[in-house]
Amino acid sequence: MDLFLAQLLNGCALGALYGLFGIGFGLVFATMGILNAAQGAYASWAAIIAMYAIELAGLPFPLAALAGIAAGGAVAVLVDQLGFEPLRRFGPGNHQAAMLGALITSIAFWIMLDSAAGLMTGQQSLAFPPGSYPATVFQIGPLLLPAMQAVSLLALAVVGGGMHWLNTRTRFGAAMRAVGWDPVAAALGGVNSRVIVVATAGLAGGISGLAGILAGISTANISAGLGQGLMLKGFAAVVVGGYDDIRGTAIAGLLLGVLEVFCAQYLSSSWRDAFAYALLLGFLMLRPRGLFGGGGFTRA
Amino acid sequence: MSDLLEDLWAAYASTLGFAMVNAFFALATYATLSAGILSFAAVTYGAAGGFLGAQLLLNTTLPLPLIFLASALAGLVMAMIVAALFLRLESHWMALSSLALVLITRVVVLNTPGLTGGVNGLSLPAPLSMIWLVALLALAVFGFWLLDRSWYGIAAKSVREDPSVAACLGIDPRRIQLIAMAVSGLAGGLGGVLMAMMLQFVSPDTFFIHVAFTMIAGVVLGGSHHWFGPVLGAAVFTALPTVMQAVVPDLQDIANGAALLLIMIFLPRGLLDPRAIRLRRAAK
Numbered sequence: 227m228d229l230f231l232a233q234l235l236n237g238c239a240l241g242a243l244y245g246l247f248g249i250g251f252g253l254v255f256a257t258m259g260i261l262n263a264a265q266g267a268y269a270s271w272a273a274i275i276a277m278y279a280i281e282l283a284g285l286p287f288p289l290a291a292l293a294g295i296a297a298g299g300a301v302a303v304l305v306d307q308l309g310f311e312p313l314r315r316f317g318p319g320n321h322q323a324a325m326l327g328a329l330i331t332s333i334a335f336w337i338m339l340d341s342a343a344g345l346m347t348g349q350q351s352l353a354f355p356p357g358s359y360p361a362t363v364f365q366i367g368p369l370l371l372p373a374m375q376a377v378s379l380l381a382l383a384v385v386g387g388g389m390h391w392l393n394t395r396t397r398f399g400a401a402m403r404a405v406g407w408d409p410v411a412a413a414l415g416g417v418n419s420r421v422i423v424v425a426t427a428g429l430a431g432g433i434s435g436l437a438g439i440l441a442g443i444s445t446a447n448i449s450a451g452l453g454q455g456l457m458l459k460g461f462a463a464v465v466v467g468g469y470d471d472i473r474g475t476a477i478a479g480l481l482l483g484v485l486e487v488f489c490a491q492y493l494s495s496s497w498r499d500a501f502a503y504a505l506l507l508g509f510l511m512l513r514p515r516g517l518f519g520g521g522g523f524t525r526a
Numbered sequence: 527m528s529d530l531l532e533d534l535w536a537a538y539a540s541t542l543g544f545a546m547v548n549a550f551f552a553l554a555t556y557a558t559l560s561a562g563i564l565s566f567a568a569v570t571y572g573a574a575g576g577f578l579g580a581q582l583l584l585n586t587t588l589p590l591p592l593i594f595l596a597s598a599l600a601g602l603v604m605a606m607i608v609a610a611l612f613l614r615l616e617s618h619w620m621a622l623s624s625l626a627l628v629l630i631t632r633v634v635v636l637n638t639p640g641l642t643g644g645v646n647g648l649s650l651p652a653p654l655s656m657i658w659l660v661a662l663l664a665l666a667v668f669g670f671w672l673l674d675r676s677w678y679g680i681a682a683k684s685v686r687e688d689p690s691v692a693a694c695l696g697i698d699p700r701r702i703q704l705i706a707m708a709v710s711g712l713a714g715g716l717g718g719v720l721m722a723m724m725l726q727f728v729s730p731d732t733f734f735i736h737v738a739f740t741m742i743a744g745v746v747l748g749g750s751h752h753w754f755g756p757v758l759g760a761a762v763f764t765a766l767p768t769v770m771q772a773v774v775p776d777l778q779d780i781a782n783g784a785a786l787l788l789i790m791i792f793l794p795r796g797l798l799d800p801r802a803i804r805l806r807r808a809a810k
Contacts, residue, residue: 465622507623
């Protein structure tokens with residue numbers, strides 16, 4: 227039973243990272259309709275910058291993490307303005323062409339950012355210096371909770387709750403959803419869609435960056451490949467949760483993490499990804515709009 | 527002079543070969559895209575064709591044309607399964623599902639070592655002769671040209687532009703898209719076995735995300751409104767790394783990405799754009 231609970235906790239902590247990354251990934255997809263292949267690179271960049279902020283600049287961990295998050299956001303805004311903005315002049319009615327074009331430019335940025343990240347780390351797998359991040363282990367009854375797992379769970383709760391609040395309760399969130407529905411109609415309604423798009427890109431980059439930093443600590447592996455693993459599972463979380471639903475993504479992320487850890491523990495560690503992706507496929511077949519999704523309709 | 531040509535050929539023959547193999551994958555993606563479906567599933571059709579072809583090559587003495595046929599049919603069967611599952615999804619979800627399918631393909635390949643060699647993959651003995659590759663690609667391109675001129679080609683264009691309008695005109699979008707998936711499966715399956723023979727090796731990583739991105743980049747780069755676009759795009763996208771390595775060896779990947787980005791921003795409809803050609807002709 228103790229093992230079960232301990233693994234449940236490990237799964238939740240892992241899943242929190244998937245959920246966090248998924249929130250960033252889903253935000254871009256829901257607001258801009260872009261399948262962003264470069265999203266994983268934001269996570270790698272944030273982790274690398276945060277690590278160098280500690281190693282070279284000697285910043286304390288919270289400040290270094292902030293620097294990493296800011297770097298993730300800045301890279302995301304840069305990618306958006308250089309890679310996606312020129313394609314938006316296609317305008318409405320050519321949605322598929324614009325979406326395809328953005329997918330290709332995001333692949334271009336993925337290649338560039340990953341290879342630049344490889345140059346920054348010297349093609350090696352690095353790690354945060356030990357002692358630079360909180361390493362206390364809390365004891366809750368029979369369970370041991372390392373501080374960084376607690377931080378991951380807390381981060382998911384804060385970011386998930388905050389983004390859900392932002393999305394459903396504020397004017398900014400309403401503007402974001404309006405731009406996601408139709409940028410021209412949103413502009414006619416008085417929304418400055420360029421500002422919204424830049425802000426969304428920055429937010430998404432920052433959230434993905436946070437996921438990258440936390441993943442870099444919990445796996446003790448900071449490299450150009452860090453983002454890709456997060457991206458595959460984060461993508462799964464987005465689809466299972468429903469791409470425009472932040473609560474769904476967070477819960478689906480946790481679910482995937484728990485599933486992965488339990489499969490590795492009780493079934494077979496080589497099939498653990500298969501279960502995650504089977505769940506993904508099952509959701510696409512049975513509930514394509516995600517955990518909490520409602521019915522959809524299309525206009526002619 | 528002839529020495530120089532021979533050197534060039536030796537250096538770039540494999541690039542040319544891979545350009546042609548990638549052209550099959552790009553054509554497979556173009557097949558569905560020209561009926562309005564963005565799908566990455568051609569990677570899965572390629573895996574079906576590639577591993578079946580590899581097993582046939584290793585364990586039987588079937589003549590090559592039969593192996594090609596069997597692999598293309600394996601792709602077709604896979605495409606029909608995918609069509610049955612995915613075709614009712616909306617376009618965004620279709621794209622996401624097919625991407626998920628690529629991830630699942632790799633896990634399945636990894637965990638069925640009896641069929642696929644698992645982590646170690648399968649090694650194939652004889653290399654593929656360039657003549658076969660050219661002949662098959664010519665055949666495929668001819669097939670796409672015929673399709674483009676046929677009743678199906680016209681119907682597919684209307685479904686791509688607007689499925690609801692196409693339905694009002696008496697075209698069944700579902701049926702057109704099913705045909706598109708079948709064509710995609712055939713091209714993908716064939717591309718899979720050719721990729722396996724070209725590499726003389728197949729492993730779970732042979733058919734993964736990078737193939738999906740290569741082929742979609744090839745199609746969009748070359749032009750997704752003309753049957754020759756994917757072939758051209760695949761050639762450019764395959765040759766780009768080789769060229770960049772010769773020009774800027776240290777920053778090869780960054781230069782690749784930048785080139786792709788610039789082409790996309792300045793030629794968003796691809797290198798080969800029938801609309802631009804028609805406009806230019808009309809202006810004369």
